[in-house]
Amino acid sequence: MTEIMVIGGGVAGAAAALGLHKAGFDVTVYEAHPDTGADIGAFLTLASNGMRALAQLDAAAPVAELGFPLTEMSVLDEAGQELAAMPLGEADHPLTRYRCLRRAELGAALRREVGRRGIPIRHGARLTGLVESAGGVTATFADGSSARTELAVGADGLNSTVRALLDPDQPGPEYAGQRVCYGYTTDYAPLGEASHRITMLRGSGAAFGYACSPSGETFWFARVPGPPVAADELARTTPAQWREHLLPLLCPDRTPAADIVAATAERLMVTNAQHLRPGGRWHRGRTVLIGDAAHAASPATGQGASMALEDAVVLAKALREAGPSTDALTRYELLRRPRAEQNIATSAQLTANRTNTPPPPTPSTRPPRDSARPASRTDEELLRLLDWQTPLPAPGQEG
Numbered sequence: 001m002t003e004i005m006v007i008g009g010g011v012a013g014a015a016a017a018l019g020l021h022k023a024g025f026d027v028t029v030y031e032a033h034p035d036t037g038a039d040i041g042a043f044l045t046l047a048s049n050g051m052r053a054l055a056q057l058d059a060a061a062p063v064a065e066l067g068f069p070l071t072e073m074s075v076l077d078e079a080g081q082e083l084a085a086m087p088l089g090e091a092d093h094p095l096t097r098y099r100c101l102r103r104a105e106l107g108a109a110l111r112r113e114v115g116r117r118g119i120p121i122r123h124g125a126r127l128t129g130l131v132e133s134a135g136g137v138t139a140t141f142a143d144g145s146s147a148r149t150e151l152a153v154g155a156d157g158l159n160s161t162v163r164a165l166l167d168p169d170q171p172g173p174e175y176a177g178q179r180v181c182y183g184y185t186t187d188y189a190p191l192g193e194a195s196h197r198i199t200m201l202r203g204s205g206a207a208f209g210y211a212c213s214p215s216g217e218t219f220w221f222a223r224v225p226g227p228p229v230a231a232d233e234l235a236r237t238t239p240a241q242w243r244e245h246l247l248p249l250l251c252p253d254r255t256p257a258a259d260i261v262a263a264t265a266e267r268l269m270v271t272n273a274q275h276l277r278p279g280g281r282w283h284r285g286r287t288v289l290i291g292d293a294a295h296a297a298s299p300a301t302g303q304g305a306s307m308a309l310e311d312a313v314v315l316a317k318a319l320r321e322a323g324p325s326t327d328a329l330t331r332y333e334l335l336r337r338p339r340a341e342q343n344i345a346t347s348a349q350l351t352a353n354r355t356n357t358p359p360p361p362t363p364s365t366r367p368p369r370d371s372a373r374p375a376s377r378t379d380e381e382l383l384r385l386l387d388w389q390t391p392l393p394a395p396g397q398e399g
Helices: 012-020 048-056 060-064 101-114 161-166 231-236 239-249 257-262 304-322 325-354 382-387
Strands: 003-007 025-033 043-046 066-070 072-077 082-087 098-102 119-124 128-135 135-142 146-149 152-153 176-186 197-202 207-212 218-225 268-275 287-289
Touching: 003 012, 003 135, 003 146, 012 025, 012 048, 012 101, 012 152, 012 304, 025 146, 043 101, 043 304, 048 060, 048 098, 048 304, 048 382, 060 098, 060 101, 072 146, 098 101, 128 161, 135 152, 152 161, 161 287, 176 257, 176 325, 207 239, 207 257, 218 239, 218 257, 231 268, 239 257, 239 268, 287 325, 304 325, 304 382
Parallel strands: 003 025, 003 152, 025 119, 072 197, 152 287
Antiparallel strands: 043 098, 066 098, 072 082, 128 135, 135 146, 176 218, 176 268, 197 207, 207 218
């Protein structure tokens, strides 16, 4: 049985392990963190396309038990007037609805599935090197250990060590022009707000969004244009100080944003939005990248996790059909790169609209497809691509 190593035990890595195991490979996950992986405390919206991908990995049901569903989106201006209201994703079935949940919850649920299926996860394995030789790849780790495999999958996120080893000349993550604040409060919920709706505010000082859980907890984020926050400032600034920084940006608007932030106590965190420029190397020899390691986008579209889940399905299908070969990795890249880079471009444009900074260009050699449609909307081509029983399109028939 072909052995495959997955570097990274987060959302992308756990999903890749599930897909590769289902495809019949002998998989081991190597995670740098000593126990359950990184928990940055932020939440995410898992879109319908992500839930569909999970269904192909037989993992949608446990994820659907987490968080709460979102079936509607409302958009308000700075005066609190509704600009748009629309259904969100595929709300007709519990396993295809958008879900709002903490990233740590999603990662933990997928790792539980990995463990339940008998896939080994080795914690505390921080990658330091990858060397390819005849028929395989040898990985070395910070503790002095090593492991050999027939294929290495880099699923180690935005600051991927695998990506840096794969292509040392490739630029790393870049600041996308916004700081992103995440918070939770049980002390304030906008009057009459439905638990199945996410509300987006086009505020004058920040882009803001919130959703209220059935238990009365308000999840919120704010995307604030400006220079990046230095690492030492991130470490020393308290939630109260971030709150006092945010409130003057939100108070001029006649929306619930300022009241929500004012009611938030300690559960408030800040990060710099970052992305990768399109056009980087995704694979070489017997090593391949998926998820944020390959195509991290700024969070404006909310598609990062869903894109990683799609990657996991398509990579597993490509390897199932062609084995651990360059042809399979090339096939995976050809099928995934246009959609993933479209998401980078769309998210960057949404960010640039608020920051007056130009988005990174999409390489002209790989133009994005479906540019008139949001990346979260499924179509017939995507459904066929994700369907586990449907073979991948032959070369030249990508659509």
